[in-house]
Amino acid sequence: MLIIYRTFITLVLLFLPIIFVIRLFKKKESFKSLSQKLGYKSKKRGTGKLIWFHGASVGEIKSIVPLINKYEKQKNIKKILVTSNTASSLKVFNDLKFKKTIHQFFPIDSNLITKKFLNYWSPSKIFFIDSEIWPNMLINIKKKNIPLILLNGRITKRTFKRWYRFKDFSKKLFSSFDLCFSSNKETKNYLHKLNAKNVLYIGNLKFSESDTQKFKLRKTLKKFFHHKSIWCASSTHHNEELLCAEAHIMLKKKINNLLTIMIPRHVERCDKIKRDLEKLGLVVHLHESKKKLDFRTDIYLVNAYGKTKLFFNNCKNVFLGGSLINHGGQNPLEAARYNCNILHGPNTSNFQEIYNFLKNKNISLKVNNSRDLFKKLKYLLPLKKYSNDTKNKINSLGTMILKETFNKINTI
Numbered sequence: 130m131l132i133i134y135r136t137f138i139t140l141v142l143l144f145l146p147i148i149f150v151i152r153l154f155k156k157k158e159s160f161k162s163l164s165q166k167l168g169y170k171s172k173k174r175g176t177g178k179l180i181w182f183h184g185a186s187v188g189e190i191k192s193i194v195p196l197i198n199k200y201e202k203q204k205n206i207k208k209i210l211v212t213s214n215t216a217s218s219l220k221v222f223n224d225l226k227f228k229k230t231i232h233q234f235f236p237i238d239s240n241l242i243t244k245k246f247l248n249y250w251s252p253s254k255i256f257f258i259d260s261e262i263w264p265n266m267l268i269n270i271k272k273k274n275i276p277l278i279l280l281n282g283r284i285t286k287r288t289f290k291r292w293y294r295f296k297d298f299s300k301k302l303f304s305s306f307d308l309c310f311s312s313n314k315e316t317k318n319y320l321h322k323l324n325a326k327n328v329l330y331i332g333n334l335k336f337s338e339s340d341t342q343k344f345k346l347r348k349t350l351k352k353f354f355h356h357k358s359i360w361c362a363s364s365t366h367h368n369e370e371l372l373c374a375e376a377h378i379m380l381k382k383k384i385n386n387l388l389t390i391m392i393p394r395h396v397e398r399c400d401k402i403k404r405d406l407e408k409l410g411l412v413v414h415l416h417e418s419k420k421k422l423d424f425r426t427d428i429y430l431v432n433a434y435g436k437t438k439l440f441f442n443n444c445k446n447v448f449l450g451g452s453l454i455n456h457g458g459q460n461p462l463e464a465a466r467y468n469c470n471i472l473h474g475p476n477t478s479n480f481q482e483i484y485n486f487l488k489n490k491n492i493s494l495k496v497n498n499s500r501d502l503f504k505k506l507k508y509l510l511p512l513k514k515y516s517n518d519t520k521n522k523i524n525s526l527g528t529m530i531l532k533e534t535f536n537k538i539n540t541i
Contacts, residue, residue, distance in 0.1 A: 130298035134264055138239045156397040157216055165234040168242040172231045174250055177207025181250060183235055184258035186215040188460055190222055192281055192335045193258060195531050197230055210250055220434045238263040247273060259283050267305040278538060279309040281334040282316050285478060289319040300324035310534055313482045331534055333483060335462055337527035346443060353422055354443055357388040358510050361440050364394045364459035365450035370402050372453055374409055375499035376506065377427060383507055390440050392431040394450060399432035441467040446509045448472040448502060461487060466520050470509050472496050490519050
């Protein structure tokens with residue numbers, strides 16, 4: 130199986146110029162990210178102890194911020210390396226302002242490139258987050274006997290079946306981890322079946338993400354929002370913007386001065402989304418537009434990364450995307466920390482235990498379509514009082530999970 134995989138990676142490298150041009154056109158890649166993915170470093174390692182965290186994208190990077198903050202305070206650690214796969218995650222990382230933590234893009238998983246990467250950075254401890262399993266990298270880490278930890282591991286039933294088709298190969302890969310923290314009980318069971326060692330379930334590390342920060346709106350925007358009845362559709366995927374627009378059109382007949390804030394999961398889609406919404410007769414304003422804000426604006430479309438907290442702080446009803454389509458949902462905890470009511474579709478398997486937690490606190494509601502969304506918002510929008518109880522319970526649980534996870538890691 131390893132030979133087949135390495136052959137496939139070689140083919141990917143052969144077609145890389147074509148793949149890169151397509152991704153460059155879609156604004157998902159840059160020349161800098163390509164060079165790093167080919168193993169060329171843009172930062173100096175320096176001397177001393179270095180530890181390495183790897184997560185696929187924005188959600189994974191956000192989930193480890195409190196853990197990185199703890200390691201930044203340790204004097205014996207001279208540098209922390211964070212790698213990810215997406216351009217959006219780099220933008221989020223740059224806003225975090227770490228002191229001794231640097232970012233590089235994760236290298237293409239070829240045998241030669243991963244060896245080159247490990248030889249240069251020479252980490253003393255490695256953390257992979259969520260479901261990042263890269264065969265060549267794991268095999269080469271194991272050969273170097275570097276402690277490898279899986280943080281917030283997440284394996285769905287579908288993913289498990291896929292891995293289990295190649296039982297012997299999968300067991301070899303998952304046995305590479307010296308310690309595994311599962312994000313839910315289902316994953317713990319799957320990790321045991323895949324031959325992972327030292328599997329623990331303490332809780333989902335996403336509960337311990339950084340405390341809320343206060344973000345200030347521009348004066349003109351704050352004044353504009355003050356006169357509006359606002360709800361937010363966040364982390365939306367293809368087709369969900371149109372479903373939210375349908376709900377907006379129905380709500381507009383019932384609620385005066387309605388404004389819908391839309392924050393797509395992939396902001397490079399904003400130009401197309403804007404055109405699609407305007408075809409429905411809606412007035413759309415882009416967040417980073419220099420045009421004057423029209424009071425008739427229906428949709429305030431956010432075309433920049435890292436802005437969700439700014440709007441959650443000024444909007445108390447949030448629909449979380451990736452849930453009305455077959456995607457598995459997006460993490461609702463950030464919105465919950467701002468005491469927002471959370472609406473979501475039926476597909477929330479990516480964060481099922483978190484949604485169950487929120488449902489038990491009576492702050493998350495399931496909707497099945499645009500009419501359902503309209504009905505729930507018609508009830509919620511006129512309400513004015515919200516409790517801080519949810520935020521306090523999330524922070525208390527998150528503090529416990531972070532403390533126990535950190536202590537267990539340090540036993541290695």
